[in-house]
Amino acid sequence: MIPGFPHAMPVEGFAGGLLIGLAAAVMLLGLGRIAGVSGMAARATGIADTGAPRGLAVAFVVGLPLGALLVSLLAGGVEVRFPPSVWPLVIGGLLVGFGTRLGSGCTSGHGVCGLSRLSRRSMVATGLFMASGFVTVALLRMGGLL
Amino acid sequence: MKQNLTALAAGLLFGAGLAFSGMADPARVQGFLDLFGNWDPTLAFVMGGAMIPMALAWLVQRRMASPLAVSKFSLPGTVQLDRPLAVGAVLFGMGWGIAGLCPGPAIADLGIAPLAVLPFVGAMFAGMALHRVLTR
Numbered sequence: 392m393i394p395g396f397p398h399a400m401p402v403e404g405f406a407g408g409l410l411i412g413l414a415a416a417v418m419l420l421g422l423g424r425i426a427g428v429s430g431m432a433a434r435a436t437g438i439a440d441t442g443a444p445r446g447l448a449v450a451f452v453v454g455l456p457l458g459a460l461l462v463s464l465l466a467g468g469v470e471v472r473f474p475p476s477v478w479p480l481v482i483g484g485l486l487v488g489f490g491t492r493l494g495s496g497c498t499s500g501h502g503v504c505g506l507s508r509l510s511r512r513s514m515v516a517t518g519l520f521m522a523s524g525f526v527t528v529a530l531l532r533m534g535g536l537l
Numbered sequence: 538m539k540q541n542l543t544a545l546a547a548g549l550l551f552g553a554g555l556a557f558s559g560m561a562d563p564a565r566v567q568g569f570l571d572l573f574g575n576w577d578p579t580l581a582f583v584m585g586g587a588m589i590p591m592a593l594a595w596l597v598q599r600r601m602a603s604p605l606a607v608s609k610f611s612l613p614g615t616v617q618l619d620r621p622l623a624v625g626a627v628l629f630g631m632g633w634g635i636a637g638l639c640p641g642p643a644i645a646d647l648g649i650a651p652l653a654v655l656p657f658v659g660a661m662f663a664g665m666a667l668h669r670v671l672t673r
Contacts, residue, residue, distance in 0.1 A: 407557035408586020409587070412554075426547060428639075458548060458549040460648035474637070483635035483638060485664040487629055487633060494622050499551075503587045516626040520626040528572075
């Protein structure tokens with residue numbers, strides 16, 4: 392527990408982070424590719440027609456919910472708290488889908504894989520989407536929407 | 538076959554890591570972005586944890602002629618910073634803050650809270666398709 396932040400999960404977060412990094416390492420060293428979820432999802436659905444082989448993208452994308460389900464079954468449930476209204480999900484989803492395609496990546500591709508590669512593009516993208524997220528949530532809070 | 542099984546294993550590990558770390562929970566992710574509210578630093582620990590295997594993997598990758606399961610590396614080679622990168626990242630950050638979800642956790646949540654996450658996933662694919670149509 393971190394003093395002042397009783398709700399934080401530093402140990403589980405760090406351990407889960409190691410698993411995520413291991414997954415990305417398997418993708419890099421095994422298949423020679425970036426484990427970028429937005430790119431793989433676009434490729435798996437056929438929205439993108441270049442990138443990883445379709446079967447590979449589908450297999451990776453199908454693994455994500457199965458891995459989460461496995462942890463949920465073993466741990467007796469995983470806490471997931473969604474916004475009370477559907478609108479933040481719809482508006483947020485549209486922005487995330489459009490933005491990750493335009494910006495060539497998301498938290499996994501630019502964040503986990505790109506930062507650890509010291510890619511300049513990924514450092515800029517990660518700095519911008521984090522800053523944008525902080526400002527957006529601050530504005531939501533100011534506007535009484537949180 | 539070997540390729541697809543390797544990708545499935547990577548996906549399973551990734552999804553398990555997201556669920557175990559608390560990152561499948563939109564409220565926790567939004568809590569990290571909420572600097573002026575009840576700030577939750579968990580996401581920083583997740584990022585820190587993920588950097589360790591990946592930093593090592595990049596060091597190993599430099600000494601490898603080819604990946605283990607396929608004949609060659611297929612890695613992004615773009616180096617220049619451009620407007621689409623910046624605008625895309627800013628739009629993505631806005632959506633991330635509004636919903637508390639990015640693509641990995643959203644798809645992982647299909648395994649544990651499918652009905653709750655479906656509106657986000659549907660809208661996300663619609664946004665991706667819209668980008669494809671506009672940039673054709």
